[in-house]
Amino acid sequence: MAAQPGQPTAEPQPENPLTAGLERMPVAPTTLVIFGATGDLARRKLLPALYNLAHDGALPERFHLVGVSRQEKAHEDYRAECEEAIRTFSRRTPDENVLKRLLDEVKYVPGVFDDDSVYSELAKVLDGFEDSGSDPLNRAFYLSTAPEFFPVIVEKLGDSKLNEHESAEVRLIIEKPFGTSLEEARELNRRVLAIFEEQQIFRIDHYLGKETVQNLLAFRFANGMFEPLWNRNYIDYVQITAAEDLGIGTRAGYYDHAGALRDLIQNHMLQLLCHVAMEPPVSFTAEEVRNEKVKVLHSIPQPKPQNVDELAVRAQYGPGHAGGEDVVGYLEEKGVAKASTTETYAAIRLEVDNWRWAGVPFYIRTGKRLARKITEIAVTLKPVPHLAFSEGGSLGVQPNQLVLTVQPNEGVSLRLGAKIPGTRMKIRPVNMEFLYGTSFLSQSPEAYERLITDAMRGDATLFTRNDEVEAQWQICDPIVGTWEDTPGPLHQYEAGSQGPSEADKLLLDDHRWRAI
Amino acid sequence: MSTSDAVWSEQNTTPDKIEAALRKLLAERHAESESFLPARVLNMIAFVEDEWSGEIANRLRGVGRYAASRLIVLSYDPKRRQIDARVSVASEQNPEPGQLAVLRETVIVRVGERHLDDLLTIADPLVVTDLPTLLWSPHGHPEAVDELLSLAQAALIDSIDEPVWRDALDRACRLSEQLYVVDLAWLRSTPWRERVAAAFDPPTMRPELHTLNAVTVRHHPDSTVAAMLLLGWLASRLHWKLAHAEIVSSDRHGGVLGGRAHTNDHEVKLQLRADASLDVPGLAGVELHSASGLSLRLDRGPGGLHAYRDDGSGHEREWTVLGASRGEAGILGEGIRQALLRDPTYGPALAAAQEMLPDGQALVS
Numbered sequence: 073m074a075a076q077p078g079q080p081t082a083e084p085q086p087e088n089p090l091t092a093g094l095e096r097m098p099v100a101p102t103t104l105v106i107f108g109a110t111g112d113l114a115r116r117k118l119l120p121a122l123y124n125l126a127h128d129g130a131l132p133e134r135f136h137l138v139g140v141s142r143q144e145k146a147h148e149d150y151r152a153e154c155e156e157a158i159r160t161f162s163r164r165t166p167d168e169n170v171l172k173r174l175l176d177e178v179k180y181v182p183g184v185f186d187d188d189s190v191y192s193e194l195a196k197v198l199d200g201f202e203d204s205g206s207d208p209l210n211r212a213f214y215l216s217t218a219p220e221f222f223p224v225i226v227e228k229l230g231d232s233k234l235n236e237h238e239s240a241e242v243r244l245i246i247e248k249p250f251g252t253s254l255e256e257a258r259e260l261n262r263r264v265l266a267i268f269e270e271q272q273i274f275r276i277d278h279y280l281g282k283e284t285v286q287n288l289l290a291f292r293f294a295n296g297m298f299e300p301l302w303n304r305n306y307i308d309y310v311q312i313t314a315a316e317d318l319g320i321g322t323r324a325g326y327y328d329h330a331g332a333l334r335d336l337i338q339n340h341m342l343q344l345l346c347h348v349a350m351e352p353p354v355s356f357t358a359e360e361v362r363n364e365k366v367k368v369l370h371s372i373p374q375p376k377p378q379n380v381d382e383l384a385v386r387a388q389y390g391p392g393h394a395g396g397e398d399v400v401g402y403l404e405e406k407g408v409a410k411a412s413t414t415e416t417y418a419a420i421r422l423e424v425d426n427w428r429w430a431g432v433p434f435y436i437r438t439g440k441r442l443a444r445k446i447t448e449i450a451v452t453l454k455p456v457p458h459l460a461f462s463e464g465g466s467l468g469v470q471p472n473q474l475v476l477t478v479q480p481n482e483g484v485s486l487r488l489g490a491k492i493p494g495t496r497m498k499i500r501p502v503n504m505e506f507l508y509g510t511s512f513l514s515q516s517p518e519a520y521e522r523l524i525t526d527a528m529r530g531d532a533t534l535f536t537r538n539d540e541v542e543a544q545w546q547i548c549d550p551i552v553g554t555w556e557d558t559p560g561p562l563h564q565y566e567a568g569s570q571g572p573s574e575a576d577k578l579l580l581d582d583h584r585w586r587a588i
Numbered sequence: 589m590s591t592s593d594a595v596w597s598e599q600n601t602t603p604d605k606i607e608a609a610l611r612k613l614l615a616e617r618h619a620e621s622e623s624f625l626p627a628r629v630l631n632m633i634a635f636v637e638d639e640w641s642g643e644i645a646n647r648l649r650g651v652g653r654y655a656a657s658r659l660i661v662l663s664y665d666p667k668r669r670q671i672d673a674r675v676s677v678a679s680e681q682n683p684e685p686g687q688l689a690v691l692r693e694t695v696i697v698r699v700g701e702r703h704l705d706d707l708l709t710i711a712d713p714l715v716v717t718d719l720p721t722l723l724w725s726p727h728g729h730p731e732a733v734d735e736l737l738s739l740a741q742a743a744l745i746d747s748i749d750e751p752v753w754r755d756a757l758d759r760a761c762r763l764s765e766q767l768y769v770v771d772l773a774w775l776r777s778t779p780w781r782e783r784v785a786a787a788f789d790p791p792t793m794r795p796e797l798h799t800l801n802a803v804t805v806r807h808h809p810d811s812t813v814a815a816m817l818l819l820g821w822l823a824s825r826l827h828w829k830l831a832h833a834e835i836v837s838s839d840r841h842g843g844v845l846g847g848r849a850h851t852n853d854h855e856v857k858l859q860l861r862a863d864a865s866l867d868v869p870g871l872a873g874v875e876l877h878s879a880s881g882l883s884l885r886l887d888r889g890p891g892g893l894h895a896y897r898d899d900g901s902g903h904e905r906e907w908t909v910l911g912a913s914r915g916e917a918g919i920l921g922e923g924i925r926q927a928l929l930r931d932p933t934y935g936p937a938l939a940a941a942q943e944m945l946p947d948g949q950a951l952v953s
Contacts, residue, residue, distance in 0.1 A: 088794055089825045090785035098786035129610035129779050129911030133786045133895065167912035169891030171917075173912055207790070444686065481688055507687045510627045513654045513925050 100241070101134035102210040102528045103201055105194065107152070107185065107225050108217035109139025110378025112245065115157040118216060123158040127167055127175045130525060134141060134209065135179045136201045140194060140470035142185075150180035150555055157518070163518060185221045191232035198234070208240035212528055215246045223263040225466055230267035240520035245274045245527045248339055249330065249537070253552065254545035261538045265282040270538055274527040279340040279536040281519030281526075284508065288347040288449075289356070291476065291484065298474075299352075301453065303428045308471060311435045311450040312344050315442040315588045318414070330385070332418040333555075336438040338548040339536070342369065344478070349424050349451055358532035362540055369543035381556040383422070385563065386415035391440040392567030399441065399567045409569045411561040414492035416440040419575040420551065439441070441567040442588045444527040450586050461497050468492075468500035475586075484518075494512055597674040603697075603713040606673045610693060610714070614678040623683030626691045628653030630927060631721040633740065634655030635732045636743065637875065638665035638698065639852055642833055644726060650917030654924045658693045660714050664729070668700030671710070680688050707735045715739060722927040723771070730759070737766055742816040742927040747813040748869055756813045757942045764935055770926045772919055773814040774934050775869035780886065781821060785872065785895055787884050797826060799879040802857040806872040809862040812845065813941070815871055819858055821933060823849055828856060830943040847944050854879070858944070868916070 091097055091295050104122070125131045137480060139150050155175055158166055179197050183190035202209055213229060215222050226244065229235050236242055244264070251257030259445050279285050288569065292298060301307065314336050320327045346365040353360040375383050390401035402416050404406060417439030424434060455471040461469070473487040490502045508516075528533055536544075565572040570588050579585065594617055596609040617624040636644045642664045650656065674696045674892040683689040695714055701708060715721050721738035725733045728751070733743065750756030755771075763769050788797050798933050803822060822829050833847030836859075847858040863872040865889070873887040881900020886893045892911040898904045914922065 086794060088789050090781070090788060090822075092825065093928075093931045094782055094785060096782055098782070100790060126910040128891065129909070131910055133783060133909045135910070136909055167891070170910055170912045171889040173908050200793045230589070300593060412618040480686070488652050507625065507688065510657075510690050511629055513629055513928070515653060540943065 083530045087237055092121065095541040096128075096130055096545045097529065099130070099132040099528045100210050101207060102132045102212055103136040103138060103198055104212045104214060104528070105140060105198075105522070106137045106216055107140045107221070107244060108215070110141040110143055110153065110462050111179070111216055113216045114151075118160050118214065118524070119157045120156050120162040121173060121207050121518055121524055123162050123166060123171065124164065124474075124518065124521055126170050127164065130521075131174075132210075132528065134207075135177065136209070137193065138197055139178065140181045140183070140185075140190065143185065143453040144182045145180060147178070147180050149269055150486055151175045151178050153512045154178055154360045161286060161481075163515075169367040173328055184227065186224050187218065188228065188231070189236060191228050195234060202423060204519070210241040210243070210369060210528070211237055212245060214524075214527075215244070217247075218245075219249055219251070223260060223588070226264050226267050235267050235272075241272075241530060242268075243272050244268050245276060245524075247276050248278075249334065250331070250339075250541045251545065252334060253543065254549040257545045261542065265538065269530070271530075273535075273538070274523075275536040275538075275541060276531055277343055278519045278523065279341050279343055279478075279538050280536075281521075282478065283516040284476070284478045285344065285347060286534070287482075288344075288476060289361075292347075293352050295473070295479060304430055304432050306453050307432055308452045308454045309435065309580070310345075310348060311427070311432045311439075311452070312341055312448075313450070313586065313588065314341055314347075315445060315571075316438075316440050317442060317445045317568070318338060319389070319394075319399065319402070319441050320405055320408070322407075324405055326410050326416050327416075328412055331414045331419075331552075331555075332416055332440070333384075333548055333552060338421065338544050339438055339541075341436050341438060342544045342547065343536075344449060345422070345424075345436065349429055349444060350450070352451055356533065358535075361555070362537045365536070366540050367426075368410055368424060369540065369547065371424045371429070372422050372547050373425055374546050375420075375550045377550055377557075378553045380551050383578070384418065384420040384551045385572065385578060387417040387439070387563035387565050387572035387574065388412075388414070389416050390564045391438070391568045392441065392569060394441060395569040401564075401567065402440075413562055415555070415562060415574075417442075417565060417571050419571070421580075422547070433583070435578060435583070437571065437575060437585070439565075439571050443568060443570055446481065446491060446588060448586075449476045449478070451476075452475070452583075461499065465497040465499055468498060470501045481507060481509065483509075506557050592688065593676055593678040593739050594864040595674065595676045595886065599672045600675055601673045602671065603889040604700060605817045606675060606695060606697065607763070608679070609673075609675050610695065610839065613675060614691065614693070617677055617679075620691070623685075623687060623689045624691050625679075626693065627657030628716060628719060628910065630924065631658045631660065631719050632927075633662065633715070633721060633723050633736060635662045635664060635707075635723075635725040635727075635728045635729055635736070637729075638663045638668075639826065641696075642728060643676070644706045646918065648886045649921055650915075651921035651924060652917075654921030656924055658714075658716050659695070660711055661694070661696045662711065663696055663698045664696065665698060666701040668698055669702065670700075672698040672705065676837040692873055695889055697762055704732060704735065707732055708739060711736060720928060722801040722924060723767075731847060733763075740767055742768040742937050743771055743773070744770045744804075744824075744923050744927065747817070748773045748808075748811045750813070750918070751814055752817070754945050757816070757938060760938055761942060764938065766925070768930060769934065770923045771817070771938075772923050773811065773870075773935070774817050774931075775821070775922050775926065776811075777818045777821070778813055778922075779873055779893065779911055780818060780874055783895070784822075784876070786909075787895075787897075794942055796878045796880060796882050798851070799854070800876055801854060801879050802859075802875075802877040804859040804861060804873075804875040806863040806866075806874075808866045808872065809864055811869050813861070815860045816844055816941040817934075818871065818874065819847075819849075819860070819936050820937035822944075824936035825933065828940075829852070830858075830940055833858070833860070833944045833946050836948060839906070840950075845946070856920045874953070 350364040419437035449472045459466040475485045488502045492498045563572040613737040631686045659867040679689040681689040704853040724744040805815040828849035836846040838846040845860040849856040875885040893909045
């Protein structure tokens with residue numbers, strides 16, 4: 073007997089011929105469950121992202137949203153909160169019809185995350201979406217809670233059999249931080265992988281959802297001119313910077329426990345390094361791309377505790393000036409412990425010990441309350457071997473530098489030497505620039521719009537795999553451990569400055585930090 | 589809305605002078621602030637009738653961020669003897685420290701009938717070299733389009749603007765042989781194509797595609813060609829052979845067109861039905877039936893497409909597929925954006941749509 077439409081068949085089915093040429097690939101009907109549904113991330117990022125996907129017609133043809141959080145409230149009250157969050161934080165003014173219909177599908181389940189009744193109630197709500205028809209809906213559980221709840225929620229989902237759904241996919245999306253140490257990351261992986269298969273798990277690193285980060289791969293692997301130079305023979309050093317002009321704002325509770333290294337270097341900045349250093353993948357599938365990234369991470373020697381002082385610098389911002397105003401130092405920030413030794417600045421020097429990169433230092437730095445906000449990767453080429461110009465003419469010659477700016481003013485800039493107009497052969501550096509803002513008509517979607525869609529589609533390319541996250545921790549754990557064992561005093565830098573001068577000691581030869 | 593504008597104009601001018609003015613204005617703006625940087629994405633040449641140029645300007649203002657980086661409007665008044673021009677270099681942002689303020693350039697050149705044979709030499713110096721150029725002639729004038737074709741890589745058309753279906757499809761086909769065609773009639777069907785594709789995307793639904801036996805498309809009375817393109821898309825993707833359609837009924841609202849497609853083993857009944865209640869161009873609804881009894885219907889509605897599915901075994905379901913209406917300004921903006929992309933499915937859909945044109949008579953959409 074032939075199967076009814078929508079009913080499972082045992083035979084493999086051919087490709088869908090109707091998807092050719094479409095910019096947006098179909099996403100299977102899905103129910104998205106957000107744990108931590110009343111939290112800051114849900115309000116500021118997830119709900120606006122979902123609205124914008126709905127506006128663009130990019131949500132699955134059938135889509136339901138369920139919020140789970142500790143606070144008691146009715147469905148209607150949660151819908152009102154969703155509406156307020158979307159109106160406040162959406163990148164575009166909502167279309168009233170779309171917003172209303174999106175909210176119509178929203179449900180809320182209150183309760184503490186270790187309470188079995190939450191999951192039985194959740195199961196009822198999820199089953200309720202499927203009562204009226206025969207097609208099972210995929211389910212995606214988004215953990216947007218404090219990290220200590222991740223294993224609890226995962227295990228409760230397993231206990232209540234919500235980690236599987238007959239004839240449909242179940243996916244688990246986990247926000248960062250994925251552990252605060254190698255040991256925690258391993259333990260979290262162990263507990264999550266006891267309930268879900270790796271291919272069901274989508275560990276968020278929202279940097280990977282940024283267009284400019286993805287463009288790094290296009291830039292490297294879609295252009296023939298860079299790859300011949302992209303190795304130790306031509307590249308002198310690589311510098312990756314993620315600087316912020318702001319302080320910690322309202323994030324003291326999280327930040328004072330995390331610090332700059334855990335907050336940015338362990339995840340986002342090591343991902344940027346991977347994108348710079350990885351070999352071309354055989355194909356741009358999730359496994360191939362992630363295999364290449366893991367190889368890079370495994371090529372980075374794990375710092376030894378006795379070498380941490382040579383390889384890493386930490387500091388804390390003191391009082392200073394930012395945005396034309398006096399600002400307080402970190403220890404005076406609201407919510408920060410008076411004797412806190414949490415670093416607000418971290419710089420490290422790494423090497424990638426493989427055939428391509430041996431001997432090329434990778435400098436990574438990040439900090440709060442620096443001179444300005446910028447995230448960039450600067451690749452400095454080796455100087456030319458010989459300058460035939462007269463002494464005066466050679467003075468302005470500097471090594472070529474390729475700068476990929478992730479934010480703001482996303483683009484690529486190449487520093488070249490050029491002759492200064494005039495009768496003498498004098499040279500100075502000039503920039504050849506490509507700027508996203510002037511070269512594309514489209515507005516980049518928010519990273520979360522891309523990541524939520526990819527997770528619902530089951531495409532894990534832009535998510536971190538279990539071995540990847542552990543490899544990242546293997547690099548950072550010795551530094552974090554050494555710093556925790558030797559709590560202070562920390563170097564200080566003035567708010568609004570370039571950061572601590574002590575970071576210069578990481579630089580080899582005549583290398584220089586770029587001005588922030 | 590422009591917040592920062594630099595303007596030059598001259599009567600009885602030449603392309604050289606216009607181009608020099610453009611360069612001067614750009615240099616001045618950059619000297620004013622290094623944050624001012626010219627957009628370098630796309631040239632667009634619009635050949636418009638002078639008396640309707642205000643309406644076209646309004647339409648182009650509505651496209652927002654999808655505006656071409658350099659827009660060259662050739663404003664045509666047959667009686668005009670001399671070339672007058674106006675150049676503006678504008679930014680929608682005031683430059684903030686550390687931020688970019690992207691400049692867009694608009695050149696309006698007023699030309700007459702005596703200039704028609706020289707349009708290429710007028711427009712050529714004004715386009716930014718090495719950027720793709722999109723050509724748009726919303727008021728017809730194929731002679732002007734033909735003159736400018738060698739300058740463009742893409743042409744923007746709206747097949748529903750042609751009153752005769754055959755002319756619309758033939759024209760699109762001829763243009764497609766010479767450059768990439770972006771057809772607004774096709775772009776209006778994008779959400780419909782996406783949703784039909786999504787409905788049959790679950791692996792268990794894909795076999796149904798090959799047993800479809802009836803498709804009905806409801807459309808605005810002036811948008812028969814858009815409906816033909818949608819059926820052409822289905823036919824080309826599913827390897828149907830389309831037969832000439834027949835006019836089943838015809839009235840001042842457009843009537844009903846009936847047709848057939850053949851697969852290897854069965855016939856697909858096709859119907860295009862004008863819907864006078866639709867007050868915007870494009871499609872009003874799509875209905876598909878398969879041999880298993882599956883029926884899927886999508887109707888235009890507030891907040892998205894209203895979907896109805898009956899799987900033939902007693903399960904019926906209705907829901908809304910979320911999505912905001914793009915409006916005509918959004919469609920035009922999408923058309924400009926698409927000039928930089930390539931949709932490989934339009935050409936085959938167009939060719940298939942031609943196969944279903946009714947025989948003979950001059951057909952009015």
